[in-house]
Amino acid sequence: MSLQAIKDYISQKKIICPECKKPIQKCDKYAETIDAVWDGFGDSRVDSRGSRITLICGNDKCAWQERTEFWSQYVIE
Numbered sequence: 674m675s676l677q678a679i680k681d682y683i684s685q686k687k688i689i690c691p692e693c694k695k696p697i698q699k700c701d702k703y704a705e706t707i708d709a710v711w712d713g714f715g716d717s718r719v720d721s722r723g724s725r726i727t728l729i730c731g732n733d734k735c736a737w738q739e740r741t742e743f744w745s746q747y748v749i750e
């Protein structure tokens with residue numbers, strides 16, 4: 674998954690905060706390696722390397738955030 678895919682999930686309110694059970698508001702990328710890797714491969718299997726992010730709840734009175742490679746566990750369908 675690319676960062677853009679994660680942002681799409683967030684904009685669709687499909688990533689839920691485990692603390693307040695509301696859709697989280699934003700994320701930050703903390704793995705910067707993906708763009709450099711991507712150019713040489715263009716292979717979708719590579720992009721999991723870019724999926725380390727910080728999920729930030731951002732809802733009122735909720736300070737939850739988490740750095741994770743396994744953010745998909747928070748995605749609802």
Ligand SMILES: [Zn+2]
Nearest residue numbers: 690693730735
């Ligand atoms: Zn929350």
